[in-house]
Amino acid sequence: MGAMTASAARVKMGLEPRFLVVMGVSGTGKTTIATGLATRLGWHFQEGDALHPPANVEKMSTGRPLTDADRAPWLALCHDWLRAQVEAGHGAVLTCSALKRAYREQLRANGLPIEFVHIDTSATELAARLERREGHFMPASLLPSQLATLEVPGDDEPVIRVSGEKHPDVVLEDLIRHFQTEG
Ligand SMILES: Nc1ncnc2c1ncn2[C@@H]1O[C@H](COP(=O)(O)OP(=O)(O)OP(=O)(O)O)[C@@H](O)[C@H]1O
Numbered sequence: 001m002g003a004m005t006a007s008a009a010r011v012k013m014g015l016e017p018r019f020l021v022v023m024g025v026s027g028t029g030k031t032t033i034a035t036g037l038a039t040r041l042g043w044h045f046q047e048g049d050a051l052h053p054p055a056n057v058e059k060m061s062t063g064r065p066l067t068d069a070d071r072a073p074w075l076a077l078c079h080d081w082l083r084a085q086v087e088a089g090h091g092a093v094l095t096c097s098a099l100k101r102a103y104r105e106q107l108r109a110n111g112l113p114i115e116f117v118h119i120d121t122s123a124t125e126l127a128a129r130l131e132r133r134e135g136h137f138m139p140a141s142l143l144p145s146q147l148a149t150l151e152v153p154g155d156d157e158p159v160i161r162v163s164g165e166k167h168p169d170v171v172l173e174d175l176i177r178h179f180q181t182e183g
């Protein structure tokens with residue numbers, strides 16, 4: 001039997017399109033969860049790291065945290081991608097650390113119906129993962145600044161909270177069940 005098409009998957013799941021930003025600090029599992037969701041649901045996927053200006057990647061690679069000014073053009077590109085997905089009307093998943101409330105507001109600007117999926121993982125587990133991870137520009141030495149910069153989303157923000165310490169398959173199942181329940 002051939003692979004299920006994206007539209008067949010959507011019908012099978014019975015889910016309306018949603019516009020998700022999978023957020024959290026480096027190493028929390030954004031790419032793992034977002035790619036899993038996009039594949040399972042047949043939704044469009046964008047790796048937020050791929051939208052960083054090269055100077056940002058260079059800065060992080062050399063162990064220097066980004067500033068608000070560094071992040072501004074990147075967040076603008078993330079917002080533009082999200083807006084294009086909303087206009088096209090298909091489900092979409094973006095990875096973006098979205099560490100501060102102001103960044104999340106920038107992503108949601110112009111009334112975009114964005115929802116954040118915040119993956120929360122303990123500092124100890126994050127440090128172990130980043131030490132183990134190979135072939136990624138983000139050094140483990142930037143973890144303290146990531147954690148210090150994070151403003152955990154408030155209850156007044158559109159956020160779905162998940163634990164990054166469960167197996168990714170479990171997190172995916174929990175999220176899909178949540179979407180099915182919410183309609
Ligand atoms: N739930 C999990 N349990 C254990 N390991 C995980 C889990 N989720 C992700 N990982 C592993 O942790 C590392 C970081 O995951 P991932 O790259 O998805 O995080 P990220 O938030 O996208 O990171 P970054 O923002 O730095 O790109 C990877 O090696 C991944 O395989």
Ligand SMILES: O=C(O)[C@H](O)[C@@H](O)[C@H](O)[C@H](O)CO
Nearest residue numbers: 025026027049066097099138
């Ligand atoms: O806002 C930031 O400081 C950055 O987006 C970082 O979070 C990295 O891009 C990402 O986590 C990759 O490791």
